[in-house]
Amino acid sequence: DAGVIQSPRHEVTEMGQEVTLRCKPISGHDYLFWYRQTMMRGLELLIYFNNNVPIDDSGMPEDRFSAKMPNASFSTLKIQPSEPRDSAVYFCASSSSGLQSSYEQYFGPGTRLTVT
Amino acid sequence: QQQVKQSPQSLIVQKGGISIINCAYENTAFDYFPWYQQFPGKGPALLIAIRPDVSEKKEGRFTISFNKSAKQFSLHIMDSQPGDSATYFCAASPSNFGNEKLTFGTGTRLTIIP
Numbered sequence A: 001d002a003g004v005i006q007s008p009r010h011e012v013t014e015m016g017q018e019v020t021l022r023c024k025p026i027s028g029h030d031y032l033f034w035y036r037q038t039m040m041r042g043l044e045l046l047i048y049f050n051n052n053v054p055i056d057d058s059g060m061p062e063d064r065f066s067a068k069m070p071n072a073s074f075s076t077l078k079i080q081p082s083e084p085r086d087s088a089v090y091f092c093a094s095s096s097s098g099l100q101s102s103y104e105q106y107f108g109p110g111t112r113l114t115v116t
Numbered sequence B: 001q002q003q004v005k006q007s008p009q010s011l012i013v014q015k016g017g018i019s020i021i022n023c024a025y026e027n028t029a030f031d032y033f034p035w036y037q038q039f040p041g042k043g044p045a046l047l048i049a050i051r052p053d054v055s056e057k058k059e060g061r062f063t064i065s066f067n068k069s070a071k072q073f074s075l076h077i078m079d080s081q082p083g084d085s086a087t088y089f090c091a092a093s094p095s096n097f098g099n100e101k102l103t104f105g106t107g108t109r110l111t112i113i114p
Helices: none
Strands: A003-009 A012-015 A019-022 A031-038 A042-050 A053-056 A065-071 A074-079 A089-095 A111-115 B006-007 B010-015 B018-024 B030-040 B045-050 B057-060 B061-066 B072-077 B086-093 B106-111
Touching: A003 A089, A012 A019, A019 A089, A019 A111, A031 A074, A042 A065, A053 A065, A074 A089, A089 B010, B006 B086, B018 B086, B018 B106, B030 B061, B045 B057, B045 B061, B045 B072, B045 B106, B072 B086
Parallel strands: A012 A111, B010 B106
Antiparallel strands: A003 A019, A019 A074, A031 A042, A031 A089, A042 A053, A065 A074, A089 A111, B006 B018, B018 B072, B030 B045, B030 B086, B057 B061, B061 B072, B086 B106
């Protein structure tokens, strides 16, 4: 398997612009997580899905952030409008709750977002 | 969000030495404690994990020690190698959530010098 795939790997945008980050989880995984990593706040869970349904979005910082999972193989995290304080590395991760699962979360390579 | 406190923030160890990273938690409902390793430019990857029914788990050069009464757990890296240089994160999760609600520590940047 190719692992969790994220795109783009780097994104530079101007304040006020819309940003869309994309994630393809590992095939067969039923959980998908979006994290944000900054030096100040470390790794923060933003939202997670189970079987394409959002379960907990309590970590989403504000209404400017939204996430969708239209099918089992694709998810997006959108920021509209973006602000400089949104600059961070955004990770997508997936895991499986199957009987043989270890519940390990597999992280993608991340998207480094810079908002100027 | 419940905290997981991690120390030290950075650590320099000589090759062949023992690296020790400590974490403490508050929520007594936590019962899954993984450690993740992250190399620059990469996502975190699971290194080793423990549940509180045992006090120690060893996988190769990596050992987790767990003290339930003190609500502390630590990662020991024996015979540390330059390839171990990375950032290490402890994490914790309540049992009824599996690993869904992982709360991460702030990370320890480990550098192994020759």
